[in-house]
Amino acid sequence: MELAFRNARVVTRDEDFLGSVVVRDGRIAAVDRGPGAVGEDMEGDVLMPGVVDIHTDNLERHFFPRPNIDWNPVSAAVTHDSACVSVGVTTVFDSLSVGSFNGAPSRGVDNLVRLTGGLAEAREGAMLKADHRIHWRCETTADDLGARLEPLADHPMAAMFSVMDHTPGQRQYRNVEAHMAHWRAGGMSLEAAEQRLAEARERQARNAAANRRMVAELARAKGAPLVSHDDEDAAHIDEAADLGATVAEFPVTEEAASRARERGMVIVMGGPNLIRGGSYSGNVPASALADADLLDAFASDYVPRSLIECAFRLTEPPFGWPLARAVATVTSAAAQAAGLGDRGAVEPGLRADLLRVRRVGGLPVLRGVWAGGGRVG
Known part of the structure; x- marks a missing residue:
């Protein structure tokens, strides 16, 4: 043809x-x-x-359109695929959390098996228009991460693994006071919030280092890229790079992004960060990294439409990037991060x-x- x-x-x-x-x-x-x-x-x-998106959480929304209401997983995959194609995303890494820190129903092992089974069935039935792969996001503080990940890692569509740590007081949630206030606003007493914080820190001390090594070894064995999430400083980047991570996704400070550049990692920021004018968590704006020449690529995170907008926003003031350079942030640089040379x-x-x-x-x-x-x- x-x-x-x-x-x-x-x-x-x-x-x-x-x-x-x-x-x-x-x-x-x-x-x-x-x-x-x-x-x-x-x-x-x-x-x-076509846009390459190495991290979108959008599939889960179609599987659980409302709390405690799950949808047919094949139908959810088809609907999600159509949404991606409609905004120009032709290669999709569906990011799914294992050992989730927030307990969302869609992130239990049984539901992850159902969801990824539906995704595979939709692909095998030629129901998907884009090329879909799975990006396993691994919460390294989870006591049972290994047991949860074991039945999922061999999925034929698994193509990327990342390590993340959402313990309050560091990385994405550096402002521990704001995090405590969020818990309190939900009706939690001060004593209960302090206990929850202490338990989170104990889990981190107990599990994070060993789980990061475990995920890194798994990614290496699968020949899949290893991604590090939400790095805060040079030490975080060095730890990730030493484990074999080649992508720094959503660094939360310019220091971390600068060290990622020195270590030869692909620096990926969230598309909504640029389009909204900053991070919702108060972390480094994508615009600041663009100005400092510390930004290589974007991932959609939670808004697939943001990627095509990022490519054209960077051509406008105050950035003024050439169109080819701006487009590369959602195409060739993202493909490089994913190890896709084709x-x-x-x-x-x-x-x-x-x-x-x-x-x-x-x-x-x-x-x-x-x-x-x-x-x-």
Whole structure:
């Protein structure tokens, strides 16, 4: 099967230009300068790679649309997939928490087995338009992390592992007073909140170091990237890098991001952080890391639409990034973080995951989505 696109603003790894693209058998076959003579007229719209999202929590929302109400897992996977494709995400790492710190029903082992089983069934039945993989987020303070992770890690779609530690008073929750106030606002007494904090710190001391090593060894054995979450300082980064982590996701300080750069890690921030103008937890803004040249890629975290907006927001003041550099934060750099060398750029030989985008009223609007050379949106 062959497709051709002409009169497009083609975005490559390094530049953008008026050009044409030919797709053959699901791969990009040719990229040429000039408007081209054949193919679908892009009318000057941007033609860029499909977005690669290495961390989205969105699947859980479709499985549990309301508290204590679970949906058919295959149906949830299909609905989630459609939502991703509609905002230009053609490669999806569905991030699922193991040993969760908040006890959400969707994160129990039984429900994770059901949810990932539904995802696999949807993929095997050719019901999914995007390429889905699983990103296991591992809460290293959990007493039973090993037992929880064991039946999940061998899932055929498992492709990334990350280590996280949500103990109040450090990393994402550095402001322990604010965290205590949140518990108190929920009706917890001061004595109960102090007891909960003490128990969390005891679990961390008991489990975190050994569990981090366990997850790192598992990722190494699977040949999957190891990701470190919410690092606060240089010591956190060094610990992660020494274990084999190649991605620093959501560093909470500029110090941590700077050390991640020195250690050769891919620095990934949350898309909502940039679009909303800062971190909801009061941590370092993505904009500050962009200004300091300490930002490589974005992940959607909880808003898949944020990624396509990030790519175009960075081209505007006060950033003023070239379009190719900005687009790379949600395409080639994200693909690098995931260890995927077959996608993320508009160049011959790579997967034909492509987006047609036009700016309307300052917002990027998707006018066409192709995954593996087939039109999906």
